Amino acid sequence: MPIEPLRLQTLAALARKVLWLSSWTIHNANHIRPNADGLKVGGHQASSASLATIMSALYFSVLKPEDRVAVKPHASPVFHAIQYLFGHQTRAKLENFRGFKGAQSYPSRTKDIDDVDFSTGSVGLGVAQTLFSSLVQDYVSAHGWMKDRPEGRMIALVGDAEMDEGNIFEALLEGWKHGLRNTWWIVDYNRQSLDAVVREGLWEKFESMFRNFGWDVVIVKYGRLMQTAFAEPGGAALKNWIDNCPNQMYAALCFQGGAAFRKRLNDEIGDQGAVSRLIDARSDDELLALMSNLGGHDMASMIEAFESIDHDRPVCFIAYTIKGVGLPFQGHKDNHAGLMTPTQMEKWREAQHIRPGHEWDRYEGLTQDAAALDAFLAAASFNRKGTRRLSAPVVDVPAHLAFKPAPTMSTQQGFGLVLNELARGETELASRIVTASPDVTVSTNLGAWVNRRGLFARAEKADLFRSEKIPSTFNWDFSPKGQHLELGIAESNLFLLMSALGLSSSINGVRLLPIATLYDPFISRALDQLNYACYQDARFMVAATPSGVTLAPEGGAHQSIATPLIGIAQDGLASFEPAFVDELAVMMGWGFAHMQAEDGGAVYLRLSTRTIEQPQRMMTPELQQGIVDGAYWLRKPGANCDLVIAYTGALAPEAIEATGLLGDSHRDIGLLAITSADRLHAGWTQARKIRRETRNPQHLSHIERLLRPLPRDSGIVSVIDGHPATLGWIGSVCGHRMEALGVEHFGQTGTIQDLYRHHGIDANAIIDAAEGLSAGAPVLHRKMAV
Ligand SMILES: Cc1ncc(C[n+]2csc(CCOP(=O)(O)OP(=O)(O)O)c2C)c(N)n1
Ligand SMILES: [Mg+2]
Numbered sequence: 175m176p177i178e179p180l181r182l183q184t185l186a187a188l189a190r191k192v193l194w195l196s197s198w199t200i201h202n203a204n205h206i207r208p209n210a211d212g213l214k215v216g217g218h219q220a221s222s223a224s225l226a227t228i229m230s231a232l233y234f235s236v237l238k239p240e241d242r243v244a245v246k247p248h249a250s251p252v253f254h255a256i257q258y259l260f261g262h263q264t265r266a267k268l269e270n271f272r273g274f275k276g277a278q279s280y281p282s283r284t285k286d287i288d289d290v291d292f293s294t295g296s297v298g299l300g301v302a303q304t305l306f307s308s309l310v311q312d313y314v315s316a317h318g319w320m321k322d323r324p325e326g327r328m329i330a331l332v333g334d335a336e337m338d339e340g341n342i343f344e345a346l347l348e349g350w351k352h353g354l355r356n357t358w359w360i361v362d363y364n365r366q367s368l369d370a371v372v373r374e375g376l377w378e379k380f381e382s383m384f385r386n387f388g389w390d391v392v393i394v395k396y397g398r399l400m401q402t403a404f405a406e407p408g409g410a411a412l413k414n415w416i417d418n419c420p421n422q423m424y425a426a427l428c429f430q431g432g433a434a435f436r437k438r439l440n441d442e443i444g445d446q447g448a449v450s451r452l453i454d455a456r457s458d459d460e461l462l463a464l465m466s467n468l469g470g471h472d473m474a475s476m477i478e479a480f481e482s483i484d485h486d487r488p489v490c491f492i493a494y495t496i497k498g499v500g501l502p503f504q505g506h507k508d509n510h511a512g513l514m515t516p517t518q519m520e521k522w523r524e525a526q527h528i529r530p531g532h533e534w535d536r537y538e539g540l541t542q543d544a545a546a547l548d549a550f551l552a553a554a555s556f557n558r559k560g561t562r563r564l565s566a567p568v569v570d571v572p573a574h575l576a577f578k579p580a581p582t583m584s585t586q587q588g589f590g591l592v593l594n595e596l597a598r599g600e601t602e603l604a605s606r607i608v609t610a611s612p613d614v615t616v617s618t619n620l621g622a623w624v625n626r627r628g629l630f631a632r633a634e635k636a637d638l639f640r641s642e643k644i645p646s647t648f649n650w651d652f653s654p655k656g657q658h659l660e661l662g663i664a665e666s667n668l669f670l671l672m673s674a675l676g677l678s679s680s681i682n683g684v685r686l687l688p689i690a691t692l693y694d695p696f697i698s699r700a701l702d703q704l705n706y707a708c709y710q711d712a713r714f715m716v717a718a719t720p721s722g723v724t725l726a727p728e729g730g731a732h733q734s735i736a737t738p739l740i741g742i743a744q745d746g747l748a749s750f751e752p753a754f755v756d757e758l759a760v761m762m763g764w765g766f767a768h769m770q771a772e773d774g775g776a777v778y779l780r781l782s783t784r785t786i787e788q789p790q791r792m793m794t795p796e797l798q799q800g801i802v803d804g805a806y807w808l809r810k811p812g813a814n815c816d817l818v819i820a821y822t823g824a825l826a827p828e829a830i831e832a833t834g835l836l837g838d839s840h841r842d843i844g845l846l847a848i849t850s851a852d853r854l855h856a857g858w859t860q861a862r863k864i865r866r867e868t869r870n871p872q873h874l875s876h877i878e879r880l881l882r883p884l885p886r887d888s889g890i891v892s893v894i895d896g897h898p899a900t901l902g903w904i905g906s907v908c909g910h911r912m913e914a915l916g917v918e919h920f921g922q923t924g925t926i927q928d929l930y931r932h933h934g935i936d937a938n939a940i941i942d943a944a945e946g947l948s949a950g951a952p953v954l955h956r957k958m959a960v
Contacts, residue, residue, distance in 0.1 A: 177477050181235070184550050186473045187540050188259065189230035193500055194526055195255035195268075196222045198533050201519050203271045215272040217279070220498030220509040221248035224364045224470065225331055228493055229256060231476040232329070234551070239559035240326030242307060242681060244292035244300030246333045246362060247280035254281075257288035258536075260551055265534050283710050289562045291681070292710065298339025299670065299706045301359060304328035305349045305488075306667070306674035308357045309659075311682060313608065313675075316632055316654035319684045325486075329358045335367030337380065341703065344664040349488065350387045351662070353632055357488040362470065364497035365421040368510045374421060377492050384490040394479045394493045397472025399464050408448030415443050416465075428466055428496050428505030432458030435465050466504070470495035564683030569602050571766040574793065575759045583788055585781040585824075586719040588755030590619030592762055593689075597626035603687070603766060608675055610659040611691040612668045618691035618719055620658070621648055628656035665696045669703035676712030676769075676776065687766055688714040694721035694780055695734040708746030708776055713769040715762070719781035721751075722895030723917055723929040724824045730921035738822070738896035741778050742852045749852035751780040751894075752801075753826035754788050757849055760801045782824040782895075784926060800847075803876040804854035809833065811844030815888045817944050818881075818910075820846040820901060822894040825935060829893055832940035835957060840948065846880065848892075851900045858907060881908040889947030891915065893935050913943040 200217030229249065233256045237243070245253045254277045257263035263277065267287065270276025278286050280295035292307070294300035308328040314320055336342075349357070361380065365372045381391045396404070396413075404413045416424075427435050436453060444450050456464060469475045470493035483489055498504040501522070503512045514522065523530070527539040537544050551557075577591040596604045608630075609620055631652035639646045661667050668690050674681075675688035697704060697718055707714065723733045741749025748768060752758040758779065765777035791797070800806025808830070811818060817840045821829035826847070833845045848854065854877045861875035874882070881904070890912040892901035898916030905912025917933045930936035937957045 177474055182474055182477070184542060184547065185230060185234055185477070186227075187542055188234050188547070188550075189227045189473060190526070191259065191537070191540060192230050192252055192255045193223055193226035194528065194539070195258060195534075196226065196251035197501065197514065197519075197522075199251045199255065199268045199271045199277070201514060202269060202533075203273065203276075204513055205516055205519070207269065207273070214513065216511050216513070217251060217272060218248040218511060219251075219501060219514060220503060220506075220512050221246075221333070222251045223499050223501055223504075224362050224495040224497050225249040225252050226499075227471050227473055228360060228362070228476055228495075229253065229331065231473055231480065233260075233556055234554050235477060236480045237329075237554075237556040238324070238326065239556065239562065240324050241556075242291040242304070242326055242328050242562075244294055244304050244330040245281050245290075246331045246336065247294045247297060247300075248333070249331060249362075250278060250280050253290070254286075254288060260554070260557060263288040268534070291562065293706070295709075296702055296706055297333065297336040298341045299703060301330040301332050301336065301339075301342050302345035302667075302670045303673055303706075304330040304359070305345045305354060305357050306671045307677070307681060308354060308488075309349070309352050309671070310674045310678055310686070311356065312352075312632055313630055313659070314678060314682045314684045314686075316630070320682070323683065325356055327356045327358055329360065332359050332361045333367075334361055334363045334365060334372055334376065337361065338367075341666045341670070344662075344666050345670065346383075346387050348662060348664070348667045352659075354388075354488050355486040358483075358491065359489070360491040360493060362495050363492050364470075364495040366425065366497040366507065366510070371422045371425055371507055380490065380492055388487065390483070390485070390487050390489045392479050392482070392489060392491045394469030394475050394491060396475070396494075397467035397469055398474050399467035399472070403452060403464055406448075406452050408446065408450070408452040411443050411446050411449040412439075412452060415439065422507070425496070425505035425507060428462075428499075429503065432460070432462035432465075435461050466496050466499060468494035468496060471499050563680050566679035566683055566685035568770045569606050569685055569687065569766075571603055571763055572601070573763070575763045577755060577759055579755070579788065581788060582785050583755050584783050584785045585752050585755060585758050585779075586619050586717075586783050587785070588752075588758045589691075589717050589719070589762075589779070589781055590622055591755070592759050593620065594622040594626070597623045605657075606685055606687045607689060608657055608659065608686050609689045609691070610661050610668060610671055610675075612661045612665050612696075613663040614692060615658065615660070616648065618693075618717065620691055624658045625649055627658060628653055629658045629660055630654070630656035665692055665700035666703050668692055669700045669707050672714040672716070672776075673703070673707035673710055673712040676707060676714040677710060685770070687769060689717065690714060691717045691719070693728075693732060694718035694725075694737050695732045697734070697737055697740060701740065704747070705744065708744060711746060711775070713774065713776055715765050715769060715777045715779065717779045717781055720783040721780050722782065722824065723920070723922075723933060724782050724784045724895050724926055726924060726926045726929050730923045733917075733920040735897050735917050735920050737780060738851060738894060738900040741780060742855055742900065744778075746775045747778050747852075748775055748850070749778040749780065750850045751823040751896075752849060753786070753821070753823050753847060756789070756791070756793055757801045757847075760793065760798050761849070764802045780823065780896075784824040786824065786827050800876075801849045802853070803857065804850035804852070805846055805848045805877060805880055807844060807880070808847045809843065809845035811884065811888075812842045813883075813885075815842040815844050815884050816840055816948060817842075817888060818844040818846055818884065818890045819940060819944070820848055820890055820892040820904060822848045822851065822892075822896075822901065825893050825895055825930075828930065828935065828937045828940060831937040831957065832944070835937065835941055836944055840944070844884070844888075848894075848901060851894075855903065877904065877907050881910065884908065884910065886910070889913070889944065891940055891943040891947065893940055895935060911947050913947055915939055915943055
C-alpha cells in the first residue's frame, strides 16, 4: 500500500531532527559542556547517524507497545534523541550525555530513564537477547499467562561488524531448534566496522545463512531517489555500476562528495549516452544525494520493508547505509569515533536552519507545524500504553525448602533433591520455576525435576523411548506445559536465556524463576553473557557443578580456580558455596526471594560432586541467618582462642579433621564455616561505608561480629578449593595473622586425595599452616599417609 505523503514527509522531517539532536548531543558533550575542557568523551556521531532514519521509522511509526528493542550500542544518541522528542528523555540528561548521571553512552535498562528495553554495549549480546526474549514470550504464551496481551516483536538493530560475534550464530542455531518467531534483526549494513571496511559480498553470506535457518530475508538496498533514477534511460547502467562498486570505493566517494562521484562515474561509464545524460542532469549536490540514497536512509523504503511483513517468522533486514550519513566525514574509514569540528558543526547548523541558542528546541529548523508534530508524536503507536516496564506479584517462598536427607551426600545431589521435592508439590513457586541446561541436564542432577515437570516445546512430542517401551531412567516428553528448556552445549546461550527469562516480569508482566545448571569451569566460557545478564538486572539462579579440583575424576581441563573470585567480583550476583545440603536448601530459599526483591539480584551456587558426611542438626533461625550472611561457627571458639580454621565448601571434612588433630596442641580452636565469601565481603565493605557516613562505630558487619571477640594474636588458616585470595582478605578484617590455602594451578588429574595433597589443601596442609602461624607448642598429631 502506498505510504501517505504527509506521513512520509513528517517521518522524514523527524528523522532529520533525530540526526541533528543526536549529533548535537555528542557535539555538546565534547565541545560545549563546561567540563569539556579538552577531554573528549567521544560519542560516535558516525555510527549513530547511520541508524537515524531506520530508528525513526521504527519508533515513530512501526513499533507497537508490546514490541521490545535492542539498539546497537553506538546508536544510543539516536535512541535518546527519539525519546527526547517523545518527551521521555530530558534535556538536562542529554546535555550531560556520557557524564555522571547523564544519558548513557550505550542504552542502559538500569541507568537510563527513557525505558530502554534491553541494555547493549558489549556487541552481539543485545542481538541474541532479542531471540531468547522471543522464546521466553512463547514460553509465557504457551503456559497461558499472556492473558489478552498481544505478542510483541523482539527487534535488534545490529551493526554489520557486530555480526562477527560468535554468540549470534550460537543463538541462531538454538532459535531454529525452538521454532523461533516474532524476531526481527535489522542489520545496519554500512559496511564499516571500527577499524575497517567490511569484506565484499558479506550480505550474500548473511542472506544464505539466515535463509538456511528459516528466516525471511529482506534486503533494502536502494532508496526512492535511486529507484526513480534506475527507471530513467541509462538507469540500468547506473544500477549495475553501484552493484559492482567495491565497498571501500563507495565509502570513499561518499566521503569525497558529488564531484568525486561524477568524475568516477564519467571515467567508468560516462561514454554510454543515456547514463551520461542521467549524470549530467544532476548538480554535484543532487548527485551526492542520489548516490547516498541507500535503502537504510530512505524513509519510504524502510517503512515499506517493515510493513511488508505479514507473518511471524523471524526476519533479517539488511539495510544498506552509509556510516556518518549527512555528516562531513560520511563514509570515511576512520570515522568510527569521528567528531565534527566546531567549524563543521557551525556550517551544518546553518544548513539545518537552526538558530544559535535554539539547538535543543524540539522542532527548530523544521517547516512542519509544531502542533501537528506534537499530535503526530502523541499518536505514535509506540506510546499507546504509556510505560513499557511491566511488573508481576512476588511469588511466596516457604520458610524451609525440604529435601530427602541422607547421611552422606554431595551438594550437587542435594540440589537435585531440593528441586525434586519442589517438583512433587503443587506450589506457585514450583510452577514459576523454569530450568535450562546446556546439554548437562542429567549430569548436573536436574533429571528428577525434568522427569516430573517435563520439557518445554510449543508442540507436544512424546519421548520415543518411552512410547517404544525401552527402559530409561528419564521419561522426557515435550509439551507446551513443560518447565525445562533443553539447550545445546553453548553456554553463551544459557546465560542469554537466563537474561531473557530473568527479565520476564518486567517484559511480559509474568514472573518466572529461572534456574541454570552448568559445569562450574564453563562459567568463564560465557562470562560476558553472565555479566550482561547481571548488568540488565535479570534475576536467575545458577547452579554450577562440579567445581574446583574436587571434580577430580572429570580431569584437569575442567578444574575451576577463578570462579569463587568471579562470585565475589560480579556485580548483581550473590554467590554461595555450601558444604552441606541443609545449607544449600537455605541458600536456595533465600535465593528465590532475592531473585524477586526490589533491590535483589541473581544467585550463584558453586556446588560439588564430593559426597561428604552431613551434620545432623536443627536449622535454627540463627544458623539460617549465618548461612545467608556468609559464615557461622561450626565450632565456636572461646576467649582463649589462638587459632581459627575457616573453610568453604567441599573441604569441610579436611577442615574438621585438621581441627581435631590440632586439638591437643591448641587450647581453643574455632572452626568457621564460610558459606558466602561474596556476601561476607560485601557486608564488610558496606559496614565501613555506613560507619564513615554515619560516624557510628557500632555498625558492624557479620564477619566483624564473628572475628572481633577473638584475641588479637590468634591466627586464621583459610582453605577453599579455589583461588586462595577468595578468603585471604579475612585476616585484615580485625588484623589477625593469616594463611590462606587454596588452588593456584590446574590441569593435574588424580584422585581427590592426590589433588588435595598436591595443592596443599588437605588436613596436613592446614596443620602445617597453623603451625607456621602459631608461636605455641608443636603439633603432636598429623594425619598418616594412606
Ligand atoms: C564485545 C565488544 N568488542 C568490541 C567493542 C568495541 N566496538 C564498539 S563498536 C565496534 C565496531 C562496530 O562496528 P559495527 O557493528 O559495524 O557498527 P557501526 O559502528 O559500523 O555502526 C567495536 C569493535 C564492543 N563494544 N564490544
Ligand atoms: Mg558497521
